[in-house]
Amino acid sequence: WKLEDGSAIVEVYKSGDAFNGKIVWLNEPNGPDGKPAVDRNNPDKALRSRQLMGLNMLSNLKSQGKGEYSGGTIYDPNNGETYYCSLEVKGNTLKVRGSLDKNGWIGRTMNWYRVK
Numbered sequence: 001w002k003l004e005d006g007s008a009i010v011e012v013y014k015s016g017d018a019f020n021g022k023i024v025w026l027n028e029p030n031g032p033d034g035k036p037a038v039d040r041n042n043p044d045k046a047l048r049s050r051q052l053m054g055l056n057m058l059s060n061l062k063s064q065g066k067g068e069y070s071g072g073t074i075y076d077p078n079n080g081e082t083y084y085c086s087l088e089v090k091g092n093t094l095k096v097r098g099s100l101d102k103n104g105w106i107g108r109t110m111n112w113y114r115v116k
Contacts, residue, residue, distance in 0.1 A: 001094045001112035009115055010057055012087075012094075019069055019087075021058030029053060041080035052077055061087060074098045083107065 001021070002009050009025035029052075031037045037052045061072030067089035074085035074096065083098035084107075092114040099107025 002115050004111045004113070008052075010112065012058065017062065018072070019058065019061040019063070020056050020072075022054055022056045023052055024054075026052060039077050039080075041077060043080050058085060058087075061085065 001012060007027045008023050010021040011024045012019055012021040014020075026037060029037055031040075038048060039050050039052060039055060040048050042048050042050075055075075055077065057075050057077070059073050059075070061069040063069055068087070070086040072085045073082050075082045076098070083100065084102050084104065085099075086097045086104055088095040088097075094112040094114070095109055096112055097104050097107055097109045099105065101107075
């Protein structure tokens with residue numbers, strides 16, 4: 001799934017009964033130093049040197065049926081924050097909701113687009 005800003009492609013995959021998503025393509029794969037982009041905004045200093053390519057952004061989402069998934073989290077490497085997450089598949093669009101609360105009241109929805 002390509003993020004709406006075109007900055008990355010995330011592969012959503014199933015592991016056990018949960019769905020996760022990892023970064024498999026970056027529009028800007030290298031940082032300003034020419035080396036692979038790293039998780040420089042992570043609040044855990046020990047993780048700031050890990051590469052963004054292959055990084056799990058989506059974790060532990062469970063199918064609710066009818067193309068809906070919830071109960072997981074989404075990590076935003078742009079600010080180092082982790083949010084509650086739910087997903088809804090609408091044809092070739094994945095509606096990704098990141099929120100501060102489990103109910104999804106305080107947050108925002110992004111559209112990601114299917115890549116073949």
